[in-house]
Structures are given as C-alpha cells and as structure tokens.
Amino acid sequence: MxxxxxxxxxxxxxxxxxxxxxxxxxxxxxxxxxxxxxxxxxxxxxxxxxxxxxxxxxxxxxxxxxxxxxxxxxxxxxxxxxxxxxxxxxxxxxxxxxxxxxxxxxxxxxxxxxxxxxxxxxxxxxxxxxxxxxxxxxGPGALFYRKDLLDKAGVSEADLTRSWESYVESGKKLKAATGAWLLASAVDIKDIYIRSDLKDGEGVYFDKSGKPTIDNARFRKAFELAKAARDAGIDGKIGAWSNEWSEGFKRDKIASQMMGAWLAGHLNNWLAPESKGKWRSAQLPGGAFGSxxxxxxxxxxxxxxxxxxxxxxxxxxxxxxxxxxxxxxxxxxxxxxxxxxxxxxxxxxxYLGGQKARQLWKVAAGKISAMDVDKFDPVAAEVVNAELENVLEKNKDIKAALADAQAAVAKRVRR
CATH class of the missing domain: 3.40.190.10 (Periplasmic binding protein-like II)
Incomplete structure (x- = not known):
C-alpha cells in the first residue's frame, strides 16, 4: 500500500x-x-x-x-x-x-x-x-435479477426494465413458468417510485416549508403499482433482512430485488453464494434512479x-x-x-456472470437527484407504510389511505 x-x-x-x-x-x-x-x-x-x-x-x-x-x-x-x-x-x-x-x-x-x-x-x-x-x-439503486429464471420464463431484461407496468407483467409470466416470485415485497416498488421523480432540492415526504406532500399523484401511482403487484400474486410478502428473505434467495423463490448496488456483495458473501453466475444487474424499471x-x-x-x-x-x-x-x-x-x-x-x-455491473452503478450514481431530508422523514415513512399495508391487506381505497396518511403526518409533526 x-x-x-x-x-x-x-x-x-x-x-x-x-x-x-x-x-x-x-x-x-x-x-x-x-x-x-x-x-x-x-x-x-x-x-x-x-x-x-x-x-x-x-x-x-x-x-x-x-x-x-x-x-x-x-x-x-x-x-x-x-x-x-x-x-x-x-x-x-x-x-x-x-x-x-x-x-x-x-x-x-x-x-x-x-x-x-x-x-x-x-x-x-x-x-x-x-x-x-x-x-x-x-448506494446507487439497481435491479438485481436471476437470469436463469427469466430465461426459463421467456422474459428479457428489457421486459423487466421498460416500464413499471412491464415489470409487473413480467412477474406474471415468471410466476406461471417457474413458481418464483418476481420480488420479495410489493412495498419495494413503492419505496423506489416515491423517490424516482424528485428534482434537486425536493424532499420525499415534505416540501421546503415542512408541509407533508403525501396526498399527491406520485404516492398514488406508487400505491397503485404496489397493489397491482400484490393482486397479481407476484410478491412473496416478505420483508427485507428477515429469515424468510434470505431463505427466498437460497431456495430460488425470489427472482429479482431492487436495492443498493452493495447487494451484489451480500448475495455473494452470505445471501446466495451458491447462485454464483446466475444473477445480473440492471438499471431500475421505468428509467428510475434512486439511492x-x-x-x-x-x-x-x-x-x-x-x-x-x-x-x-x-x-x-x-x-x-x-x-x-x-x-x-x-x-x-x-x-x-x-x-x-x-x-x-x-x-x-x-458472481454476476462476468458482467461489468459497476459501470451501470456509476451511471446511476450520476443521475440520482439531490434530495432534501427532514428530521420527520422516519415518522412519515412509518405512517405511509402502515397505510400501504391497509391497501394491500385490507383493500383500503388508495385515495382514502393517502388522505389519512397526509392528515396523520401533519398531526404528528406539528411545527
């Protein structure tokens, strides 16, 4: 050295x-x-x-x-x-x-x-x-996917990444052909979509004055996509970092995962070392970039x-x-x-079949918006996730869920 x-x-x-x-x-x-x-x-x-x-x-x-x-x-x-x-x-x-x-x-x-x-x-x-x-x-965001499972289902990388709707449709083909879930949890789609269209200086949950910005088209689309994935039966309803999550990778039950580029190391080192050569990395669906x-x-x-x-x-x-x-x-x-x-x-x-994936991650890193953070972001995330759970599990109306989330956050973080 x-x-x-x-x-x-x-x-x-x-x-x-x-x-x-x-x-x-x-x-x-x-x-x-x-x-x-x-x-x-x-x-x-x-x-x-x-x-x-x-x-x-x-x-x-x-x-x-x-x-x-x-x-x-x-x-x-x-x-x-x-x-x-x-x-x-x-x-x-x-x-x-x-x-x-x-x-x-x-x-x-x-x-x-x-x-x-x-x-x-x-x-x-x-x-x-x-x-x-x-x-x-x-942690530049990336979509990791099992190439062997996609090949078996006749699904291409382009099918996965063309749009969010195409991503969900690909999951249906994959499930029918292999029995594997496209993703561990539909919540993952929400997590990236609410961050993907932000401009420099904008926050995920709050505007510059500290007012919640949850009841809007961005969150509505995120909830709709997550609901579509759940209704299609293509997610495993599994939370990240749980035992079920790691077992899903080991047992070939989870075919893709959206997460930071560092997941490649986790897959190789402890999550699924036996799947060496089967995984690939791509940019996120729909032209999204996030951290x-x-x-x-x-x-x-x-x-x-x-x-x-x-x-x-x-x-x-x-x-x-x-x-x-x-x-x-x-x-x-x-x-x-x-x-x-x-x-x-x-x-x-x-591990990624000889792919030069770090080049993709570098491109993603250069396109991520410079978001503002708020000390109440964790509070807002907790409320939003609870309302999304109501939508996914109890079929709560999305419009009502977002209105309730907006009101609950505003009440909890009175400035």
Whole structure:
C-alpha cells in the first residue's frame, strides 16, 4: 500500500498541527456492520501515517447503534469522537443540535463538495444548512435479477426494465413458468417510485416549508403499482433482512430485488453464494434512479478529540486509495468521484456472470437527484407504510389511505 505513504498524505497535508502529531491520541469510533469493516481496513493503513494515533472501534447492530447514538446525543454522555450515521437517520441527527457543523471552520468540508457524488451533501444538512456528516459510501439503486429464471420464463431484461407496468407483467409470466416470485415485497416498488421523480432540492415526504406532500399523484401511482403487484400474486410478502428473505434467495423463490448496488456483495458473501453466475444487474424499471442508503461520518460537539477525529474522517472519505480499498473489501460504492473513475469500476464481477455491473452503478450514481431530508422523514415513512399495508391487506381505497396518511403526518409533526 505504498500509495498511502505518499508525502501529499503527510501530517501537514492532512491538517494536523505538529503539536498534535507529537502527542499520543486515542480516537473512539462508533459504527455498525458492514460499515465497520471499512474502519477495520483503515486502521493499519492510517497508523502507517500516524503511529501515535490509536483507533478504538465500537460496533453495534444497525438499529442498536442508531438508538445508542440518539440517546448519547440527547444526554451528552458516551459520545464517540467519530460517529457513523446511515442515510435513514441523517436528517434526525442533523436536527439534534448535537453534531459539529462540518461546513464551518476548522473543518471547512464544503471544499470537498465537488469531489463527491452531488446528491450526498444535501442529505447531510439540516434545514438550516448545518452539515453533520461527510459521505463515505453511497448506494446507487439497481435491479438485481436471476437470469436463469427469466430465461426459463421467456422474459428479457428489457421486459423487466421498460416500464413499471412491464415489470409487473413480467412477474406474471415468471410466476406461471417457474413458481418464483418476481420480488420479495410489493412495498419495494413503492419505496423506489416515491423517490424516482424528485428534482434537486425536493424532499420525499415534505416540501421546503415542512408541509407533508403525501396526498399527491406520485404516492398514488406508487400505491397503485404496489397493489397491482400484490393482486397479481407476484410478491412473496416478505420483508427485507428477515429469515424468510434470505431463505427466498437460497431456495430460488425470489427472482429479482431492487436495492443498493452493495447487494451484489451480500448475495455473494452470505445471501446466495451458491447462485454464483446466475444473477445480473440492471438499471431500475421505468428509467428510475434512486439511492438505497449511504453512510456518513460526523463529529459530536462533545467529542474529546475533534481535530484527530476530523483528520481520520478525511482519510476515510477523501482519500482515493482508502475509498477503493473499501470498495474492494466489502463492496462499499465510493462517494468520492475520483474513486468512481478508478479502473476497478471496469472489472468484471464473477458472481454476476462476468458482467461489468459497476459501470451501470456509476451511471446511476450520476443521475440520482439531490434530495432534501427532514428530521420527520422516519415518522412519515412509518405512517405511509402502515397505510400501504391497509391497501394491500385490507383493500383500503388508495385515495382514502393517502388522505389519512397526509392528515396523520401533519398531526404528528406539528411545527
């Protein structure tokens, strides 16, 4: 790893003072799987540059980590120097008031804005423009599908991706020919459709004034498509990350999955390693582009070693070699554009039948809109999912469901 030892990455270039470099420092990092694998990869590489810096990693399960960090920010106790935050929580943490504003001195993170995927910075900011995290990886949306099952049903990739209606029709042919479900859950269609037509600066659930924007044509179409998939019997009614979900892949019962590009690594490493060569990746149906997750690192206001924490964050997020190392190590698609342009993008992926799928993911990353986030997005998502469940399971009228969702969200988030 000689690239890590270039003089440009020396102490002064990384922004640490000579005094700080002379001291022994321990940086505490709080993260979650699989993002914590990036920290484990980074520690020995960073220590080659800074042998006096110790990095102490604490990793909890995804939900437990974010619960613990929410509590820590509220109480001001047990805070790490470096805090990992998933995209689903960044809005909540941005509004907490407990994180350093990385846009301001001495961090000055806005200088890196043009170096990373354009949709990442708005995600890391509060409504007041406070930037609480540096993007370390992104999840450009992709449609993964079982080519062997599609071939058996006489369904092509073009059939799957031409339109959402064509996607559903393909599922009917697939189910009849193979008995497999096209997708695990009809909810997946809703999740991507409500994000796919947004313009830069728009939010999924709220407008700029904080008013819910749920009772509209975008959500109505999303609900209609999900209902069409459920009525056609082409989804397994299975939630992601459940035991049934992983078994569905292992038993050839789920023929496609819309998710972040990182799913390829999960399929290969633990979900369905025996299906090597059978999966392919495509762009999402109907010309949609969206982001499935993304990770950030921030510095709590009450962190003990802010200068060292920020230096380590910069190493993780703005160093091409480190970003590529994480990409190679655990399929974390880099936020850094320079890393996206690395030759590694052009290498075939054996699990995907030799397909150069990373090229597709790079294209998707460049087309994702720069959405605004709101601290009440998780609340709105919970309400919307409950109403969609009423539509799918109880045949509730879609128009009534969306009106009820709009009213419920407005009541719960009174500003």
């Amino acid at each position: 000689k690239a890590f030892l270039k003089p440009v990455l020396g102490a002064l270039a990384l922004g640490l003072s000579a005094a700080a470099m002379a001291q022994n420092v321990t940086i505490s990092v709080a993260s979650f799987p699989d993002l914590d694998r990036g920290i484990k990869l980074a520690i020995p590489l960073y220590k080659k540059l800074h042998p006096n810096v110790e990095i102490k990693l604490t990793s909890l399960a995804y939900a437990d980590h974010h619960t613990a960090m929410t509590t820590a920010l509220a109480t001001g106790a047990n805070l790490p120097d470096v805090m990992a935050v998933d995209m689903g929580f960044i809005g909540k943490f941005a509004e907490s008031g407990g994180m350093e504003d990385l846009a301001k001195a001495p961090y000055n993170a806005l200088q890196y804005r043009d170096k990373v995927a354009r949709f990442t910075y708005p995600l890391a900011m509060s409504g007041q423009g406070v930037m609480v995290g540096m993007p370390v990886d992104i 499935w997750g993304g990770s950030f690192y921030g510095v709590p206001k009450k962190a003990q070693n802010k200068a060292a924490a920020w230096d380590f964050i910069k190493f993780l997020t703005t160093t091409k070699e480190m970003q590529i190392e994480a990409f190679r190590g655990f399929d974390a698609f880099p936020s850094l554009i320079e890393a996206q342009n690395d030759a590694f993008i052009d290498q075939p992926i054996e």
